[in-house]
Amino acid sequence: MRLDSPRIAPVPQDQWTPEQQAIAAPMLARKGPLLNIFRTQLAHPDAMRAFLDFGSYVLSKRNTLPARERELVILRVGYLCRSGYEWTQHHRIGLNAGLGAQEIERIKQGPDAPGWSAADASLLRAADELHADHFVTDPTWQALCEHFQPKQCVDLIYTVGQYTMVSMMLNTLGVQLDEGQELDPDLRKS
Structure with missing residues (x-):
């Protein structure tokens, strides 16, 4: 967490x-x-309505990325953005979407960690590139296209963008974990 x-x-x-x-x-x-994320956003109702519209798309079945792959990307973005709230919420969601606990822990190591499939590594690498440079390189795009349809590649970009924005909001506003949640020790203040 960035703020206490x-x-x-x-x-x-x-x-x-x-x-x-x-x-x-x-x-x-x-x-x-x-x-807490929603109760905080209620302070700005107009922005919250817009947030919910797009966020609902990204988290719905209309997003063409399968739920497991979507959560892989969301967790990587949350980790890269050092968003303890995001990581905590989507840890549970990721497990429910089919990610294993070891996979979730390995997300922290990124696309070069041993054990990723080529498809998973391409998603993680794209998330890293979008986070670092707001651009997916040609080699990473080609790797994505070997495993995902064009619409899924677009939805990957939307997912990374949505959760980068969410992480910025959570971190900057200091949204605290909800009752009963525990912060991952790797996401304590840094």
């Missing part, structure tokens, strides 16, 4: 305006208590 306390505090449910209640209602109906 939030710069913008999550909005307590008993202080929600009717507009904030309307935004939160569908999430409460599906998931129960609202996570």
Whole structure:
């Protein structure tokens, strides 16, 4: 975690305006208590609505990357951005999407760590390149195209972009872990 306390505090449910209640209602109906990421974003309802629209695409079945591969990329971005909140949330989601605990730990080592398939290594390498230079090199693009359809390659870029933005927001606003969560020791302040 970059900050020990939030710069913008999550909005307590008993202080929600009717507009904030309307935004939160569908999430409460599906998931129960609202996570800190969403309660923080309620401080800016217009931005939150836009965030939810695009984020819903990236996390849905409309994203043509399979869930496991999508989570591989999201976790790599969260780790590269040093986003403890993002890593913590998507660790569980990654397990549910088919990543093994050892794979999730290996994500920290990147595309050159032993044990990745060529397809997984190409996704991780693309995430690294987009993070470092906002560009996928020709060799990495060719490797991606050996395993993924053009739409999936575009969705890879959208996924990296979405979760880079999410990580920037989480880190800068100091969104704290939700109750009962524990921070990965590799993502403590650095």
